[in-house]
Amino acid sequence: MPFENIKELVEEYKKIWSLNYALSLMSWDRETYMPPADASVRGEVTGVFSELIKEEYLKLNNLVQKYEGKENLSDEEKGFIRVLNREIKYYVKVPIEIIKELDKIISEALIVWRNAKNEGNFGKFKPYLEKIVDLERKIAEYLGYEKHPYNALLDLYEEGFTVDDGDRIFNILLPNLKDILNKVREKGYYPASHPLESVEYEIKDMEKVNREILKLLKMPEDSFRMDVSAHPFTIRISGSDVRITTRYEGKDFKETIYSVVHESGHAIYELLIDKSLEMTPLAQGASTGIHESQSRFWENIIGRSKEFIHLVFPILKNNLSFLKDYDEEELHKYVNTVRPSLTRVDADEVTYNFHIALRYEIEKKLLNEDIKVEELPEIWNDFMEKYLGIRPKNDGEGILQDIHWSQGSIGYFPTYTLGNVVAGMIYSSYKNLKDDISQGNFDNVKSWLREKICKYGATYSPKELLIRAFGKTYDPNDLLKYLREKYLSI
Amino acid sequence: MPFENIKELVEEYKKIWSLNYALSLMSWDRETYMPPADASVRGEVTGVFSELIKEEYLKLNNLVQKYEGKENLSDEEKGFIRVLNREIKYYVKVPIEIIKELDKIISEALIVWRNAKNEGNFGKFKPYLEKIVDLERKIAEYLGYEKHPYNALLDLYEEGFTVDDGDRIFNILLPNLKDILNKVREKGYYPASHPLESVEYEIKDMEKVNREILKLLKMPEDSFRMDVSAHPFTIRISGSDVRITTRYEGKDFKETIYSVVHESGHAIYELLIDKSLEMTPLAQGASTGIHESQSRFWENIIGRSKEFIHLVFPILKNNLSFLKDYDEEELHKYVNTVRPSLTRVDADEVTYNFHIALRYEIEKKLLNEDIKVEELPEIWNDFMEKYLGIRPKNDGEGILQDIHWSQGSIGYFPTYTLGNVVAGMIYSSYKNLKDDISQGNFDNVKSWLREKICKYGATYSPKELLIRAFGKTYDPNDLLKYLREKYLSI
Numbered sequence: 001m002p003f004e005n006i007k008e009l010v011e012e013y014k015k016i017w018s019l020n021y022a023l024s025l026m027s028w029d030r031e032t033y034m035p036p037a038d039a040s041v042r043g044e045v046t047g048v049f050s051e052l053i054k055e056e057y058l059k060l061n062n063l064v065q066k067y068e069g070k071e072n073l074s075d076e077e078k079g080f081i082r083v084l085n086r087e088i089k090y091y092v093k094v095p096i097e098i099i100k101e102l103d104k105i106i107s108e109a110l111i112v113w114r115n116a117k118n119e120g121n122f123g124k125f126k127p128y129l130e131k132i133v134d135l136e137r138k139i140a141e142y143l144g145y146e147k148h149p150y151n152a153l154l155d156l157y158e159e160g161f162t163v164d165d166g167d168r169i170f171n172i173l174l175p176n177l178k179d180i181l182n183k184v185r186e187k188g189y190y191p192a193s194h195p196l197e198s199v200e201y202e203i204k205d206m207e208k209v210n211r212e213i214l215k216l217l218k219m220p221e222d223s224f225r226m227d228v229s230a231h232p233f234t235i236r237i238s239g240s241d242v243r244i245t246t247r248y249e250g251k252d253f254k255e256t257i258y259s260v261v262h263e264s265g266h267a268i269y270e271l272l273i274d275k276s277l278e279m280t281p282l283a284q285g286a287s288t289g290i291h292e293s294q295s296r297f298w299e300n301i302i303g304r305s306k307e308f309i310h311l312v313f314p315i316l317k318n319n320l321s322f323l324k325d326y327d328e329e330e331l332h333k334y335v336n337t338v339r340p341s342l343t344r345v346d347a348d349e350v351t352y353n354f355h356i357a358l359r360y361e362i363e364k365k366l367l368n369e370d371i372k373v374e375e376l377p378e379i380w381n382d383f384m385e386k387y388l389g390i391r392p393k394n395d396g397e398g399i400l401q402d403i404h405w406s407q408g409s410i411g412y413f414p415t416y417t418l419g420n421v422v423a424g425m426i427y428s429s430y431k432n433l434k435d436d437i438s439q440g441n442f443d444n445v446k447s448w449l450r451e452k453i454c455k456y457g458a459t460y461s462p463k464e465l466l467i468r469a470f471g472k473t474y475d476p477n478d479l480l481k482y483l484r485e486k487y488l489s490i
Numbered sequence: 491m492p493f494e495n496i497k498e499l500v501e502e503y504k505k506i507w508s509l510n511y512a513l514s515l516m517s518w519d520r521e522t523y524m525p526p527a528d529a530s531v532r533g534e535v536t537g538v539f540s541e542l543i544k545e546e547y548l549k550l551n552n553l554v555q556k557y558e559g560k561e562n563l564s565d566e567e568k569g570f571i572r573v574l575n576r577e578i579k580y581y582v583k584v585p586i587e588i589i590k591e592l593d594k595i596i597s598e599a600l601i602v603w604r605n606a607k608n609e610g611n612f613g614k615f616k617p618y619l620e621k622i623v624d625l626e627r628k629i630a631e632y633l634g635y636e637k638h639p640y641n642a643l644l645d646l647y648e649e650g651f652t653v654d655d656g657d658r659i660f661n662i663l664l665p666n667l668k669d670i671l672n673k674v675r676e677k678g679y680y681p682a683s684h685p686l687e688s689v690e691y692e693i694k695d696m697e698k699v700n701r702e703i704l705k706l707l708k709m710p711e712d713s714f715r716m717d718v719s720a721h722p723f724t725i726r727i728s729g730s731d732v733r734i735t736t737r738y739e740g741k742d743f744k745e746t747i748y749s750v751v752h753e754s755g756h757a758i759y760e761l762l763i764d765k766s767l768e769m770t771p772l773a774q775g776a777s778t779g780i781h782e783s784q785s786r787f788w789e790n791i792i793g794r795s796k797e798f799i800h801l802v803f804p805i806l807k808n809n810l811s812f813l814k815d816y817d818e819e820e821l822h823k824y825v826n827t828v829r830p831s832l833t834r835v836d837a838d839e840v841t842y843n844f845h846i847a848l849r850y851e852i853e854k855k856l857l858n859e860d861i862k863v864e865e866l867p868e869i870w871n872d873f874m875e876k877y878l879g880i881r882p883k884n885d886g887e888g889i890l891q892d893i894h895w896s897q898g899s900i901g902y903f904p905t906y907t908l909g910n911v912v913a914g915m916i917y918s919s920y921k922n923l924k925d926d927i928s929q930g931n932f933d934n935v936k937s938w939l940r941e942k943i944c945k946y947g948a949t950y951s952p953k954e955l956l957i958r959a960f961g962k963t964y965d966p967n968d969l970l971k972y973l974r975e976k977y978l979s980i
Contacts, residue, residue, distance in 0.1 A: 018538035021531075022512035025519060033523075037713040038731035041511075041768070048508035052542075223527035241528035278531065 002076035002276055006067060009060070009080065010280060016056045017279045023049050024237050031229040032245065054091050061088050076282060079459035083281040086159065094142045102135045106408045113406035120394030122377050129405055130373045133366050136410045140367060150367040153411030157288040158418060159461045163364060165474060166414055169421060170357045172476045178387060180480070181338070181350050184487050190337045196252070196326075203248040205319045210246060210260045212315045217264050217298075218442050224267060232259040234266035234295075239278050242267045253320060254335050257312075258299055265298030266291060268446060272454030287462040288412065289474075290453065292419025293426065300349050300420075301427050301482070302445070304336050307437035338487060340388035342397045350483060351388060353420060358383045359402075359413040367410070424479025425470050426452075492566035492766055496557060499550070499570065500770060506546045507769045513539050514727050521719040522735065547581045550574065566772065569949035573771040576649065584632045592625045596898045603896035610884030612867050619895055620863045623856050626900045630857060640857040643901030647778040648908060649951045653854060655964060656904055659911060660847045662966045668877060670970070671828070671840050674977050680827045686742070686816075693738045695809045700736060700750045702805045707754050707788075708932050714757060722749040724756035724785075729768050732757045743810060744825050747802075748789055755788030756781060758936060762944035777952040778902065779964075780943065782909025783916065790839050790910075791917050791972070792935070794826050797927035828977060830878035832887045840973060841878060843910060848873045849892075849903040857900070914969025915960050916942075 003010045023046065030042055067073075067081055109128040116125035140152035148163040155161065184190070214226060222240075229245035236242050244263035246256050269285055277283045285291035302308055309332045316323055316331070323331070338348045344355035362379060365371040371379065380399040385391045392398030404412055426449070427433065436444045452469040463473045493500045513536065520532055557563075557571055599618040606615035630642035638653040645651065674680070704716060712730075719735035726732050734753035736746050759775055767773045775781035792798055799822045806813055806821070813821070828838045834845040852869060855861040861869065870889040875881045882888030894902055916939070917923065926934045942959040953963045 014534075014538055015542065018535040018542075021535050022516060022539070025515060026512060029515060029519070033715065033717075035711075035713045035715055035731050035733075037710075038728055041728045041730055044504075044769075045508040045511050048504055049512070052505065052508075220527075221525075223525045225523065225525055227523075238528055238531045240531055241525050243525075279534070 002074055003080060003280065004077075005070070005073055006077050006080060009063060009067070009084070012056070012060055012063060013080075013084065013281065014279050016053055016060070017281075017283075019049055019053050019056070021237060023053075024235050028235045028237070028243055031231075031233070032227045057088050057091050060084065061092055064088070076277070076280075076459055079282050080280055082461070083458050087281060089143065090156070093144070094139055098135060098138055098142065102132070102139070102408055105131050105135065106406070109406045109408075110403075113400065113403065117396045117400040120396035120400070122395040122399055125400060125406070126373055129376075132405060132408055133373060133410070136408065137367060137369075148364070148368060150364045150411065153363075153367065154414065155411075157412050157415050159287055160463050161287075161289070161414070161418070161474075166360055166364070169417065169474055169476050170353075170360060173353050173417070173480070174357055174387070176480045177350060177353055177483075180483055180487060181340070181388075184338045184350060184490075187490060189490050190333070190339055192339070194334055194337065196254075196322075196334055198251055199253070199322045200251045201248075201253050201320060201322070203250070206248055206253060206256055209253075209315055209319045210256060212319075213257060213260055213312060214264065216311060216315070216440060216442070217261070217268075218446075219264060219267070220271065223271060226260070232263050234263045234270070236270040236284070239270065239273055239275055239283060242270045253316075258303060258335070261303040262295045262299035265295035268298065268449070269294040269454050272446060272450040273457040274455045277457045277459070282457040282459050284458050286453075286456065286458050286460065286465050287418075288415040289418030290422060290462050290465065292415055293422030294419075294449065294454070296419045297423040297426050297449075301423055301433075302437055304332075304349070305434070305437055306332055307434055309335070310438070311440055336486075340390050342384065342390060342392050343401055349420075350487060353417045354383075354387045356413055356417040357387075360417075363410050363413065418474055421474050421476050421479050422466065424482045425466070425472075425475055427482050428478035429470055492564055493570060493770065494567075495560070495563055496567050496570060499553060499557070499574070502546070502550055502553060503570075503574065503771065504769050506543055506550070507771075507773075509539055509543050509546070511727060513543075514725050518725045518727070518733055521721075521723065522717045544581050547578050551578050551582055554578070566767070566770075566949055569772050570770055572951070573948050577771060579633065580646070583634070584629055588625060588628055588632070592622070592629075592898055595621050595625065596896070599896045599898075600893075603890065603893065607886045607890040610886035610890070612885035612889055615890060615896070616863055619866075622895060622898055623863060623900070626898065627857060627859075638854070638858060640854045640901065643853075643857065644904065645901075647902050647905050649777055650953050651777075651779070651904070651908070651964075656850055656854070659907065659964055659966050660843075660850060663843050663907070663970070664847055664877070666966075666970045667840060667843060667973075670973055670977060671830070671878075674828045674840060674980075677980060679980050680823070680829055682829070684824055684827065686744075686812075686824055688741055689743070689812045690741045691738075691743050691810060691812070693740070696738055696743060696746055699743075699805055699809045700746060702809075703747065703750055703802060704754065706801060706805070706930060706932070707751070707758075708936075709754060709757070710761065713761060716750070722753050724753045724760070726760040726774070729760065729763055729765055729773060732760045743806075748793060748825070751793040752785045752789035755785035758788065758939070759784040759944050762936060762940040763947040764945045767947045767949070772947040772949050774948050776943075776946065776948050776950060776955050777908075778905040779908030780912060780952050780955065782905055783912030784909075784939065784944070786909045787913040787916050787939075791913055791923075792927055794822075794839070795924070795927055796822055797924055799825070800928070801930055826976075830880055832874065832880060832882050833891055839910075840977060843907050844873075844877045846903055846907040848877075850907070853900050853903065908964055911964050911966050911969050912956065914972045915956070915962075915965055917972050918968035919960055 026042060026046065030039070034042065064081060064084055073081070105128060109125070109132060112128050113125050116122065136153060137149060140149040143152040143155075145152035145155075151162045154163070154166070210226065223242065225243050227243065227245050228247060230247060232244070232246050234242065234244045244260070244267050246259045246263065248256055269291060273283055285294075306328075309328055313328050313331060336348070338350045340351050341347055344352070347355055358380065361383075362371070362376060366373065377395050377399050381391050384398070404410075429452075430448055433445070436442070453465065456465060460468065466473050516532060516536065520529070524532065554571060554574055563571070595618060599615070599622060602618050603615050606612065626643060627639060630639040633642040633645075635642035635645075641652045644653070644656070700716065713732065715733050717733065717735050718737060720737060722734070722736050724732065724734045734750070734757050736749045736753065738746055759781060763773055775784075796818075799818055803818045803821060826838070828840045830841050831837055834842070837845055848870065851873075852861070852866060856863065867885050867889045871881050874888070894900075919942075920938055923935070926932070943955065946955060950958065956963045
């Protein structure tokens with residue numbers, strides 16, 4: 001029993017864990033099967049649960065202090081206390097009035113943002129974003145930080161990740177990605193548009209394709225399921241109940257397929273966390289970035305590889321009659337099309353991190369008051385033009401495209417790039433990957449990931465986990481090597 | 491605002507209500523979509539929730555005493571305090587060791603019962619039932635009662651219902667039902683078996699039929715849904731989220747249809763409870779028996795009427811090709827077949843209450859130690875022979891057929907008969923019922939039920955509710971009149 005010395009904490013934490021378990025199920029249900037009239041009641045119930053969870057954290061805050069500085073604890077015990085203290089910190093350090101003010105502005109901002117986006121009118125959203133940034137700056141002060149206020153917020157999503165790390169990573173990525181992008185474009189390999197993008201499909205056919213892909217990935221039927229929702233997501237109810245969703249937009253069949261592979265990557269992480277950590281704060285991913293590394297590894301590095309396309313090609317041919325004139329090579333080309341676009345979520349592997357670099361710079365400078373909210377559209381559009389050679393025609397397809405800021409999520413965006421970076425490190429370190437994919441030996445892939453990363457859950461901080469797995473922290477050079485190999489050998 | 495004088499209670503109760511809301515969703519999910527590997531974790535989480543709910547009840551126990559004897563409370567406020575005290579009572583009066591002992595024996599008994607039933611071997615289950623009866627007797631002592639220990643248990647399901655009520659009801663029902671049954675059988679109208687019982691159907695066809703029946707019943711799409719589970723049930727998540735399930739056994743199409751109508755009856759009750767009672771202990775049915783009256787009224791009195799058959803006949807004809815040689819009259823006859831059977835759940839309207847009378851007598855005498863557990867098979871088989879003229883060949887089709895006792899539910903069975911009795915009272919009091927059914931005017935039916943019964947939730951005790959609605963408590967003569975009209979006019 002890995003928690004021998006902190007039994008009392010483990011027992012008490014089960015209450016928080018159980019409340020969160022129910023919250024996860026309520027959240028999954030809200031996006032899948034809940035009758036719509038119940039939305040407001042469910043909102044109220046969720047609020048009551050937040051209060052109950054906060055009460056339990058405050059009780060645990062007293063209990064956990066008994067263990068401060070205690071020696072001879074196992075790695076799991078130290079991890080338990082570390083993560084618990086991180087979870088408590090927000091409740092203890094940030095005054096309830098600030099949290100309530102943020103909750104209030106967010107609930108309004110979300111609606112205003114949606115309208116502003118549709119109208120392409122940043123002015124409408126500006127006062128809300130100003131208020132949110134202001135509150136996030138205050139939260140950063142309450143949480144405390146070294147060097148840069150942004151560090152306090154980055155740490156919420158990626159423990160120990162700082163502006164120094166971010167600057168180092170993006171300073172390496174940007175010029176190199178620009179170089180790769182230029183070379184890819186010079187070859188003229190990818191067309192400006194592709195006929196498959198607009199071909200409509202029958203939802204029941206795509207359903208069947210997705211189910212077969214889940215079988216190919218050996219997703220476990222007894223502890224995993226897939227449903228449909230407006231936006232794809234993965235949710236862990238427990239380590240023996242992990243659920244993903246996808247959506248069927250009716251055209252461009254690759255979208256739903258890659259959402260399934262992406263979310264399956266998140267799900268596999270949760271499923272591979274060691275069962276001995278269940279009902280503890282360690283029964284979750286090490287960080288948002290490490291989680292994203294799993295989904296991106298499965299989606300991009302495995303899912304868009306020649307070997308994987310070879311495996312899924314018969315499934316696609318069998319179910320989608322409109323593919324009758326296409327061969328494997330054309331399909332591989334299609335799902336890997338490199339093409340600068342205005343929208344982050346549509347971006348390919350080469351251009352994706354430009355979108356993140358832009359958001360990272362903006363968040364960093366906003367927190368430090370180096371720039372003002374009113375300057376954002378100009379900064380945004382100039383960056384897009386400089387790096388991708390395209391300029392948004394309105395704020396709806398520019399600065400307003402993402403929901404994150406309207407939800408008060410500042411510090412989240414960089415974890416997408418960390419996901420890509422760590423996926424590159426996995427690729428670099430995994431010797432027989434191509435063989436394992438070719439043979440559809442995804443149990444091998446899972447074993448590899450489990451031993452290196454997944455089984456530990458949140459036992460170690462992400463940096464410590466990376467050092468244990470790869471002997472180094474976030475290294476963007478592996479990602480660049482992967483991209484050069486894949487896209488410059490065409 | 492109907493709870494002006496007890497705001498503090500209302501606020502505190504929201505925690506219990508929210509925890510129960512999540513428990514309901516977890517329970518629904520367990521029977522419908524939960525990946526099976528999560529069963530044990532969900533069991534553990536449910537246990538943690540029970541502890542949390544108990545803690546909140548104990549807090550409320552102190553608070554509610556402030557309001558004892560307070561004057562000028564509204565009916566809703568009085569009802570709130572009455573029901574809350576009923577909910578608290580079990581936690582306060584029954585020692586935790588007894589509850590834990592019962593939980594433990596139940597978890598074992600359930601498995602033993604299932605095996606014993608399959609083997610038709612009562613001896614195997616006997617020691618468990620003895621232990622359960624013994625614990626239930628103790629619980630009755632802790633809860634307290636007048637006259638008869640069974641009264642303490644009956645009150646858990648049907649507030650204020652006693653052995654005096656039960657004896658009175660069954661003493662009227664038994665000879666009269668026997669008389670009706672004899673006369674029906676003398677006519678020889680119903681065949682000993684019917685070819686439709688063994689006709690297999692396609693699940694997708696029945697799905698469609700059931701969906702059309704839900705439309706016919708005007709079930710609200712924004713606050714209601716239907717899924718599939720091993721055993722049909724209704725669950726209220728909230729007043730704006732009520733869910734039913736059905737099952738598809740593949741043959742005898744009437745089974746799934748009438749389970750849908752039955753569960754819809756339960757659901758309609760929950761949906762019609764006044765929204766001002768939401769998040770209070772009044773947002774539930776008045777009792778188990780009153781709840782059952784709604785499901786039985788919809789299933790039997792509406793659903794098996796000539797007028798309803800006329801409405802569903804085109805739906806059935808359109809979707810079930812095997813009905814091509816049948817007419818409405820034959821269908822009506824088929825779904826109303828009276829035929830003594832060994833199994834309660836297969837029983838028709840005329841014979842059903844014999845099955846309950848038997849269980850009522852057994853429970854009553856067990857509680858009072860008038861009979862011993864070891865005598866039950868003989869008592870059972872003799873009763874079946876005397877009243878229905880058939881004798882079980884083994885205990886699996888006799889004394890072991892129901893799950894209830896293995897779950898520690900003693901005192902529940904009589905509420906099935908109360909449901910039939912109250913449904914009869916509704917039939918007797920509702921003047922234009924046949925017209926409303928003929929015209930498919932189920933909004934009228936719902937309005938009638940809402941005003942008489944449903945809107946009050948648990949504001950009034952079942953007896954008070956019945957007196958308000960019908961000027962009398964449980965009166966079996968209305969049910970007998972209904973059965974005579976329906977079955978003796980053939």
